[in-house]
Amino acid sequence: MSGPFLLGLSLSGRRVVAVGGGPVTARRVADLLAEGAVVEVVAPQLCPALAALLSHDTTLSWTPRRYAGAPHLDGAFLVHTATGDAEVDRQVAADAEARHTFCVSAGDGAAGSAQVPARAAVPTPAGEVRVAVHAGGDPRRAASIRTDLAGHLTGGVVDLRARRPHGGWVALVGAGPGDEQLLTRRATTLLAAADVVVADRLVPQAVLARLPEAVRVVDVGKQPHHHPVPQQEINRILVEEALRGHGVVRLKGGDPYVLGRGGEERAACETAGVAVEVVPGITSAVSVPAAAGIPVTHRGLARGFTVVTGHEELPGLPTGTDHTLVVLMGVAGLRETAARLVAAGRPAGCPVGIVERGWTTEQRVTLGTLADIADRAEQVGVTSPAVVVVGDVVTLAHGWADQVGGAEASDAAALDERAGGPLDAPTAARLARLAAHAVA
The missing domain is CATH 3.40.1010.10 (Tetrapyrrole methylase, N-terminal domain)
Incomplete structure (x- = not known):
């Protein structure tokens, strides 16, 4: 039996009907919306992922009922069915066929008139390359080969053997x-x-x-x-x-x-x-600070680091600002954590950075000191997931000089005021190290 004829569809602005409200439909609808399709979901209920898409995408609509026949498909350019009920999926496919409309049947690929290949989008210096693989109706093998091909395009080796x-x-x-x-x-x-x-x-x-x-x-x-x-x-x-x-x-x-x-x-x-x-x-404890320009260790600033969770009592930790503290899941208890660290001996002027949603397009960095980081976080509405970094290495963050560091290094009196008194010896030493780094 010959395989399907592979081609690319332009769905921008075109009507697509998706029958079924489960996770399979949610994944396919997300793909369709990304391609600019105008999608209607026909299902009595929606899974959380579909409900979330519906809440923020105006090109997605919902008809809250079971599939009731061919009129649901009026004007559709493409139909996708994944109800979990084989009989309903067959009926949807038959109705689409009668209307000469392509239909993807997720539960039984052979039942529909169209199939979705395993796909990948690979960014390259010359632009995005899309890979599509169909492997004779074996979706697992197609996905495996797709993954290998995408890896090959980024420097790997393609293995086309079937996985058993x-x-x-x-x-x-x-x-x-x-x-x-x-x-x-x-x-x-x-x-x-x-x-x-x-x-x-x-x-x-x-x-x-x-x-x-x-x-x-x-x-x-x-x-x-x-x-x-x-x-x-x-x-x-x-x-x-x-x-x-x-x-x-x-x-x-x-x-x-x-x-x-x-x-x-x-x-x-x-x-x-x-x-x-x-x-x-790659642990977020190290990589998320790095995304903001913060190394957890740095010659002349920090020789070691400790990772803790903000959900637990802070253990006995080195109090010097040259020892980096990384706090995971620490947003909710940030003010209490800062107060405990100061009470334990860390200077109130110790640098602090919060990196939200690291390594995503929504990454945001908030910088400050133990004395004011909780206030700064509240002002901008910091939320989890986020990684909190405490220590001198935070001064290497992108934007530190503009947000905090420039004023701190050039005006010791301002730091005195924030810390509630004259500079102590450790803080003065820290400023000296930072100044030396700035000169270097």
Whole structure:
């Protein structure tokens, strides 16, 4: 049997009907909206991801009812059906065929008149290159080859061999700080082989959007003060899916072993006799400060650093400003943390930087000192996810001289006033080091 004829569709301004309100539809609708399509979803209910798209995209509309026949497809340029009910999906495909309208049936690719290939967009110096792969109706193989081709375009080696499934397994994969290009090659290989992806809310969404529709994505994301899926339940999901013979990727923001409970998940898998692999990721504790120009160590400013979570009591830490403190999940308790550090011996004039949504297009940096950082954060409305950095290295941040540092280094009296008194010896020494760095 010959394969489908591959071509590119221009959907800008054209009507597309998506039948079904689940996660598969959500992923496809996000793609369609990105291409400029005007999309109507027909479904009695919407999953959270679709509801979120509906709330902020005016080119998306919702008809809150079950599919009731061909009139729903009036004027459609393309139809996508993913109801989870095979009979309904077949009816949608038949109605679209009768109207000479292409239809993608997510549950059974052969039932529709169109199929969506595994796709990737690869940025290159000469512009974006798009890769599309169809592998004879095998979406897993197509996704794997797609991933290899995208890797080849960025300097890798293409492997066109079909992947053959083995027994169930779990991989605890670090997704890095937010930019999908910072995933490791091993991470992309495992994602291409996965049946189930159990994902946190901070993983790159573009990675999830490119997964084959046959891959089930389980959202276990946590937000401040709201953990809808407890850790024990996450452990259970990983073990049960693997025991069913599935390949499971636990995709976690940053690194699985840096304040990410990866050790607990590994122990749960090993106790159940499930094969488990840990794939390191670039931890946000180091990479997010770097995105703002802040190294956690720097010759002449800091020789060591400590990473803590803002959810716990701060342990005994070096009080010198030449020891960098990185606080993860520390926005809610920022004022209390700053006060504790000053009470423990850090000078009130110690530099502080907050990097929100590091390595994304929405990255924002707020700079200050222990004396005023909480006020500055409240003024601009700092929210999580964010990384808080405390120490002299913050003075190397992009924009420090304009926001804070210039006034601090040139006007010691201003620092005296902020700190509530004359400069102490450590702070004076710090200013001397900063001045020496500025001259150098």
